Amino acid sequence: MTRHFSRFERSTDLQRRAHRLIPGGAHTYAKGDDQYPVLAPGFIERGAGCHVFDVEGNRYIEYGMGNRAVGLGHGYQPVVEAAMQAMRDGCNFTRPARLEVDCAEAFLDLIGTAEMVKFCKDGSDATSGAVRLARAYTGRDMIACCGDHPFFSTDDWFIGTTAMHAGIPDAIRQLTATFRYNDLESVASLFARYPGRIAALILEPARNEEPRDDFLHEVKRLCHANGALFILDEMITGFRWHARGAQHIYGIEPDLSCFGKALANGFSVSALAGKREYMRLGGLDHIDKPRVFLLSTTHGAETHALAAAIATMRIYRDEPVIAHIERQGSRLAEGVADAARRHGVSAQVATVGRPNCLAYTTFDADGRPSQAFRTLFLQETIRRGVLMPSLVVGYTHDDTAIDETLEAIDGALEIYARALEDGVDRHLVGRPSQLVYRAYNQPPAIAAAVT
Template identity: 55%
Template sequence: MNPQDAEDTGEFLLPRSRMANERLHAIIPGGAHTYAKGDDQYPENLAPVISHGRGAHVWDIDGNRYIEYGSGLRSVSLGHAHPRVIEAVRRELDRGSNFVRPSIVELEAAERFLATVPTAEMVKFAKNGSDATTAAVRLARAATGRPRVAICADHPFFSVDDWFIGTTPMSAGVPATTNELTVAFPYGDLAATEELLTRYQDEVACLILEPASHTEPPPRYLAGLRELADRHGCVLIFDEMITGFRWSEAGAQGLYGVVPDLSTFGKALGNGFAVSALAGRRDLMELGGLRHSGDRVFLLSTTHGAETHSLAAAMAVLTTYVEEGITARLHTLGERLAAGVRDAAASMGVGDHIVVRGRASNLVFATLDENRQPSQQYRTLFLRRLLAGGVLAPSFVVSSALGDADIDHTVDVVAQACAVYRKALEAADPTPWLTGRPVKPVFRRLA
């Protein structure tokens, strides 16, 4: 069934998904295991609960099929149930997944990772990005003896741990004394960052940032940060959860040629399987090891951090990226999609209101109101029309499983959505097209 058939009659409903969402909220705080997947991020009663996925498509429990973007919050970059990844996982499942000593798979996965990201000298695997970024911060504090963490204020998420979450509107439960140890610097502004490091002279353990996001780094910006970190004796950490592999097979550090002291990877690394990585300079990483005479750092020690099937998935992903040129394909697909969406919006007279941003491999969109200000109401209208057309798109982040027909269909649906969007703009009121509360920001103080 295509949702468009129901929407054409004004009866696009998801009764089974709606009931499942109620059951989810009854037993799972927030109704999902990631806030960004919550039903508050979708139009009211139109948050599909997924049955299964294959390639670039997913099916909900109401029987609808969607073209999916932003798959698994950018983690499923090869598409769902990718044959090469699934085969690698299956080979390990019958051999056991967790042992009292390291598996040879841990060695092979580490060697494969370091061959793909040659700017790093050592690597340690974990299950999620938060653990990896927090481990990087702990290493930086241990190496420098300094308490403060400097985060990039323009990047939305680094960790679920207190050192970061205390800086967000969802800071309940985080002691004020913890918040005081985290300071912020603006992206792209070396002078402001140097002023911060001077103000907290000999107090800042690290600078942590995404090396790039929705905009490219200004010329020499990353190199300038490298110089600042060296001059002020702090650790430079690149959070490559998103940029890793999507920017280049060696991450953003490989693309821009600036080597951080530490970096963290996840998302695309496992194509949906749970695996993340902390990588970096040997002298720093060894502080969490056994071959030094100093104080030991409790780095990453996770029971499930080296499950063999997840590491096998990671090796398959790395091999596929390199051998099949996946990063280049993601950029090609993204460029085609961005051009199509921009043309569709412009042709419907809303090109200044539905705005596609970001690197081609990591596209997002902004929905602007009649005053060209970001609007959750207009985002709701847009998402509703996309869903009705069989497009599940909290972003326009592509996977390599997309085909030309998928993108063509997406652009057609966007054009139909833009026609409704224009009517709402002309009325200066999108409310009649919402049929429920607007979608909400992930980070907000009150539920």
């Protein structure tokens, strides 16, 4: 496979400008320079299907698909056309648009377990709205979230549980506790430790491991037995595990659930959905409980985004999107395992998770997770025309793209194997990438990103 140029002059110039103007140089931490090798495209100019083109004009097969927000493909025409048609008639009005009702009906009909929905712009607003509803309904102040799942919200109730909690009062931090996935005892112990205080538990239905021993159902049972609500965060699993969400796969009905990411194929739409008993507290009709100020957003119902969501949901309903991404993800998983065996690095590099939402491990020679080896792996796949912070596929990843990706991975693993023998520093250009959740920056990493 032809290698891409390893110099990114335009990106370097943009990085300097970006870091002067934007904290972190990007608007999402996962897209930051500290998450990628020095030899990485700094800025994307455009995308088409499963490909993206950087500002230098290099083309890459992309995985991650906009941090899992793009399920069909970049610039997917039926979705773009629906959004453009709505936009021509105006995108924001003084009163609700008809599309708000149309989208709500389409969403609730597709998901099947919820009775009401409110749309917003990002996942953090949806999960924080769910937390507020749970607190209002139960009259309690504490929230429990799954400590094995990396992100629920930018708001204080969650970020206070991470190492990056500067600016969050300790009193707020004390109102969120964590439990372990597939560890029912850790859930039960929370209710014992904080009797009558926990308003809700929130977790993803699954991530890299499947629920065991009816874990989700048992957590819901414990929640209801202790007067708490059961909330599922389907930002990632929704429109990947199944068109109806992972809750359909696992046969579980949450009290509240949150969707986003691929709901509108990259357009900004997220959703808080749930049973009427809880959702009505944000409405105008109830008189038995105080009103909840729930998700009042000027841009939450922009017509072009809702039109994109309707078009996206229609495609998931009518076309074999999930079957396709499962098949292509399975090919990737099998191909990575085969290449790792050939190069003798099966103990270091392997895929994890369901085929439709793959991640991968990068361990050092001693079997420890290694940011340096992760960075090397990214560097070498980028050099071969593949941008893969994960191996999350979309509907437009065709067989040719998968074949080219596996060829690139094979070449990258050859370098990985050499680095295990003679040291990763001999092959990695520049500093390793960093973990997002860290209390302090490391000056050399930031300096390398902007010089």
